[in-house]
Amino acid sequence: MKPVPFLDLGLQYQNHRAEIDRAIAEVIESSAFIGGRFVERFEKRFASFCGAKRAVGVANGTCALFLILQALGIGPDDEVILPANTFIATAEAVSACGARVVFADVDPDSYNLDPASCAAMISPQTKAIIPVHLYGQPADMEAFLQLARPRGIAVIEDAAQAHGAIYRGQKVGGLGIAAGFSFYPGKNLGAYGDAGAIVTNDEALADRIAMLRDHGRKAKYLHEIPAYNMRMDGLQGAILDVKLNYLPAWNQARQQIARRYAEQLHQVPGLILPKTFKDREHVFHLFVIQVDRRDPLQKWLKERGIETGIHYPVPLHLQPAYRLPGSPPPRLPVAERLAERILSLPIYPEMKPEQAQWVVEAITEFARCSLGWGT
Template identity: 45%
Template sequence: MKIPFVDLTSQYHTIKKEVDEAISKVLEGGVFIGGKPVEAFEKCFQNLYDTKHCIGVGSGTDAIYITLKMLGIGPGDEVITAANGWISTAAAVTQTGATPVFVDIDPSTYTINVNLIPKALSSRTRAILPVHLYGQSAHIRKISEICEAHNLFLVEDCAQAHLTEENRVKAGTFGNAGIFSFYPVKNLGSYGNAGCIITEDDHLATEIRTFANNGALKKHHHTMEGINSQLDTLQAAVLNVKSKYIEQWNAQRIKNAALYASLLSETDQIHLPTVRKDTRHTFHLYVIRTKRRDALKEYLEEAGIQTAIHYPVALPNLPAYRHLNTKPSDFPVATQYQNEILSLPIYPEMTEDMIYLIIEKIKSFFGK
């Protein structure tokens, strides 16, 4: 049996009729920018999060950049974020002209270490940009308290945390704005690039929508210079279908994670994901750690089981951030973990037999 890391084709076949009809309706209607599908999805996502505003944009990366830009963040400013994760988070900070300031991660949750944030604050700090990583909520309430105490903006990167919660409150609703990616492999994924921003702030929502639409809410009435970052109508149509299943899919991911945990808990050479008390981890990724990561990955690949590494190099250790003059030793946990983390398949369409096989192979590897 071959087990892919993700299987979007299998998911498509479970909702094929609805997706095909939604796409066909857009094609027949001849409207490919804006229109009712976009309006419907924004309303749908707004209701999912019980928030006042949802603005669809072209990608999760755009969502971060646009939000920071409209909060007035730019050259001379600093934005604190986590030392691990996908580069888009930090790159969007740089796009505004500001400087990302990396903070090492919590050894248990892999999200930003809230206890190290105060040391990273300076007179130039304007915002904190925590990443709810792998489906795990950052310590967002504590981060919110730091932002309030220091008059900082709080922008939550929820690209990997659709409907993740802390104390029954959804990640993305604690700060000035929450940003989301609907990249195809996300828990709620489109069939291309797509993203959105949620906020309770009326003024910020208007600024974001204006800037993302070439600086105009009405065609040819430009109140500012903006960019062209709109949620594609076809992608919105797909997301309208998929959004009906996101709770079901998340529940299956959580169930799969529980099965992994119950059967791998006695494997001494593996560290399993932690689920913090009073949080809902939605398991975008199921990330284990082992000192023998590379050998295990190769062994599983030979057995027909695909895995991945999220992420093989901590962000401040990348050549792209050499100009910040930091050292790997400045981020000891992120630097150590980049050599140990391994993502196992976790998608909702997995069968129990597939998970049992993965576990069998992992135990076989460590039993050699």
């Protein structure tokens, strides 16, 4: 069996090369390299895709969260609650605003921010909660909205891994005050470089973010507020506009692979498979299992040409960047246990059935050899 990569972006490009090359050529020929009509067209179409009023294209997903926080006036002396099990960019956006990051534990079934742990962390300084729709699984947004509304706390969605995911009949992105999306190349909707977007139903907030990303201006050389250079470039806007056409089919392909994994691995001892919920549609940016002997299994799969990942090996509250000198880190047992057990299996739209089958067979054989299962 040929090696199974964790994902194959080159194959995706080959499948849509003519359209993508044509879009790139149009940008070059028009010289619309920064912002411009290609970005604007994508913004309108992505907002419509998410079922929201506005989308604002920016430089990357970290900038998206940072600009939302900035536009809401969150800064020093404020606190923002977010899960310990996520990519560090969620926390970095808060730190960049000068606010204090408050880490909460995660739910053992969804791997997302745990509402009970979040509630315990709320203080008079709490100005925002950032649920992360991790791995493509929507967080329990209604629980966070119920926590936040009576207290005047903003709920900001980190949708960097959940393009097209659905919570109670509504796509993520329009559930909180605003959402930050990443279009990092490996995402369900990925650019060919860095890019991101803010999605919101608040027109005034979108207008302010649009100024903040572009030197604080509405008109050339007229700067109304101190701001930043965090714009989406035209090449990424044009590429994303092409790829958006295929996102629903790509998500369905991911879901089909996830079903194959679930159907054939559910009886393997020592494995815990991702859970799905009736009121949510998981888009499987990542297919993350828990396993008793994670490191030996990962080594076993690597020896058989199967690439895997760990998302994420160190919870954020234990990262050196967020350890406070002289102060012990908070005890977040679910996040800490997950970091020792989780393993991400290959999953991408172009993955062939025989590749997924090889992954299944290799894991099953590991269980037989190491645990004596099935003998």
